[in-house]
Amino acid sequence: MNEEFIDALREIVNEKGISEDLLFTTIEDALVAAYKKNYANSSVNGQNVKVTMDRESGETHVYAQKEVVEEVYDETCEISLEEAKEISPRYTIGDIAEMEVTPRSFGRIAAQSAKQVVIQRIKEAERTIIYNEFKEKEFDIITGTIIRKDRGNVFINLGKIEAILGPNEQMPGEQYNFNEKLSLYIVEVKNGTKGPQIIVSRTHPGLVKRLFEREVPEIYNGIVEIKSIAREAGSRTKIAVYSNDDNVEAMGACVGPKGIRVQNIVNELKNEKIDIIKYSKLPEENIANALSPAKILEVKVDEETKSAKVVVDDNQLSLAIGKEGQNVRLAARLTGWKIDIKSKSQALEIIEENDEELLIVEEIQE
Incomplete structure (x- = not known):
């Protein structure tokens, strides 16, 4: 490995938001495993091994680690004080002495192992970024494009990831056609073994709430409140609204000029009937x-x-x-x-x- 490799690593660190120290430490741990796997029959087999990578040049070095003792009983993990001082005069009893045992061919193995670690870290970083991005959008509305159907599930392209619209989250009677755009409610964002999993819904009452927030500025700004929603998806929804401003009529704001606001929502929900109710504090x-x-x-x-x-x-x-x-x-x-x-x-x-x-x-x- 060389300086170009280190420069490439740092570029990845900046682009993917990976911790530089964590990346280098992970590579070094992987190189220890690679060394033990490829040099199992070496004379230092069984010793504690440490691998370091120079943060500037990319050079790698392998060190066998032994405890400095007065009398050696196990040469694989112990070294006498006399031998240790030949390596460095600073060693005393109880220290861990390090002796370089870097094989000549280790550079090729190190480069291959480092590449695998970097690829894995990139995948993990991208998954984390996507998970965090969509976790912030949980219980919010999003627009996606239908890409396929399989075993009752509808798969939605959200750009960076696919979302799943399960059978229980699909509106009764609604057709889901390839390449069609849909407004969806994000019910749950899970971090699975294969990466983030996004569960979306077309039946959740939250979808209606978010559609009204999108269409009605007075709701988005907090002037008009949605007090409650009751929904039977694909058929009918009742929504109770209340105005915090005496000069703004809640139902009128939701209906919009010539009914355009509520009609846009009805169209999005494929003609689901919507009753807008004036909320009252009196039961x-x-x-x-x-x-x-x-x-x-x-x-x-x-x-x-x-x-x-x-x-x-x-x-x-x-x-x-x-x-x-x-x-x-x-x-x-x-x-x-x-x-x-x-x-x-x-x-x-x-x-x-x-x-x-x-x-x-x-x-x-x-």
Whole structure:
């Protein structure tokens, strides 16, 4: 190895962000292993061995290390004080004496071993850089390009690495075509044995949240807050928003001029329906808003059981419940309350029944 090799190492250190000291130390450790492997039958076999690499010239030297003792019992790891002083007069009992045992052919082996270590370190450094970069983007949105499908998984090109869109993270009914660009939510970044693994999602509620932050400046700037999201991916999402500025209307900001902002998000989610709800600190009002588009007559809440009884006009019952119960189900998840909906006529029947039961009880008591 020569100065050109050292210059190349330093260039790699600067480009890949590898620690120079760590790289040289790792190379020297690898050279020790290479020496023991290739010179196992040498006279110094079994001794402690040290390999040094000059940081400027790249020259390598192999040293056998022996403990300085008064009487030698094992020549492979011990040396007498008299012999040690022939190497250097500074040695005393208990010191570790170093004797150079560099083979003539070691330069070629050293160069090959160093190359392997450098290649490995480059790979590790690149993996670390990619992992750290995407770890910072965990729970954020990213755009990728579909490159292939395999066993139900969709593989996405993110530039420096591929991401995996698993079956459970795919929107029902959505087609994933080669070379198509997608907005994705980074669910998890793992550092595996083969390098970083990026798990992305199209179904996570966080995707909707990040899309609104991207489309609505007022949300990005903190003027409008997203209080909660309930989503059934590919079908419908409810999002509750609140304005911290009396001059900014939260729902209007999210809808945008002529509905362009929310429409961009709907298009990205392949026509998934989005209900934008005005958040209220009052549970009754918040629940009523969450059941939109149904018109609510009355909401009674039980703070202890975190449950609510809701009354609607008879012609609003099916709308409030929604197809297969979707509207009330999403409203319950959005608000965090159990919701029981009754039509006005059903509520009156219950009241009448309760009144009759009360009369019977009163008659018996009399």
